[in-house]
Amino acid sequence: MLLSMDPRPFPHADVITASLALLAERVGDPTPLVYARLFAAQPDMAALFCNDASGAVRGEMLARVFDTILDYIGERSWAAHLLVAERDNHAAYGVPPAVFATFFGMVAATVRDVLGPDWTAETAMAWDALLDAVEAAPLSA
Ligand code: HEM
Structure with a gap:
């Protein structure tokens, strides 16, 4: 059912949190890296941000994505909704649902690149589980 979430705690939440802490420590603001990756993979999406000269919208969106990840692996009170x-x-302003769902993978790939050798098999497993869960439940309908 679309809006329900598995009530069990997300496994390896601490691994995801630690990887995000390392990301912040190494690059500060990862916004340019994430959107460079997005626009390389989905060039059509760049035009949708043409009014965002300052990057404030991109930064705010990414901040909300991180909050969503933290809720999803933590309290799970609102992320699915x-x-x-x-x-x-997003569909209403031109982002196809299938593209919307790719954003979490862009974040994961950015974390992987920045962490380099600190992206371990355990980190990969934790992020894969997160991407599978997010894409399988709230984003698949
Ligand atoms: C490839 C995927 C995505 C694309 C291309 C995209 C694109 C956009 C665009 C163009 C805007 C600006 C809309 C406007 O104000 O005119 C926006 C805003 C926003 N997006 Fe996304 N989005 C994506 C994925 C996501 C995801 C996964 C979330 C999950 C939370 C999200 C959350 C938001 C939020 C909260 C805003 C409003 C930011 C603000 O306060 O201005 N987006 N997005």
Whole structure:
């Protein structure tokens, strides 16, 4: 069912949190890296941000994505609902749902590149589980 979430704690949440802490420590603001990756993979999406000269919208969106990840691996109180709402909002301004769902993978790939050798098999497993969970439940409808 679309809006329900597995009530069990997300496994390896601490591994995801630690990887995000390392990301912040190494690059500070990862916004340019994530969007460079997105626009390389989905060039059509760049035009949607043409009014965002300062990068404030991109930064705010990414901040909300990180908050969503932290809720999803933590309290799980609102992440699934926000994802469904944003998937529909984004479709209205030209982001196909299938593309919307790719954003978490862009974040994961950015973390992987920045962590380099600190991206371990355990980190990969934790992020894969997160991407599978997010894409399988709230984003698949
Ligand atoms: C490839 C995937 C995505 C693309 C291309 C995309 C694109 C956009 C664009 C163009 C805007 C600006 C809309 C406007 O104000 O005109 C926006 C805003 C926003 N997006 Fe995304 N989005 C994606 C994925 C996501 C995801 C996964 C989330 C999950 C939370 C999200 C959350 C938001 C939020 C909260 C805003 C509003 C930011 C603000 O306060 O201005 N987006 N997105």
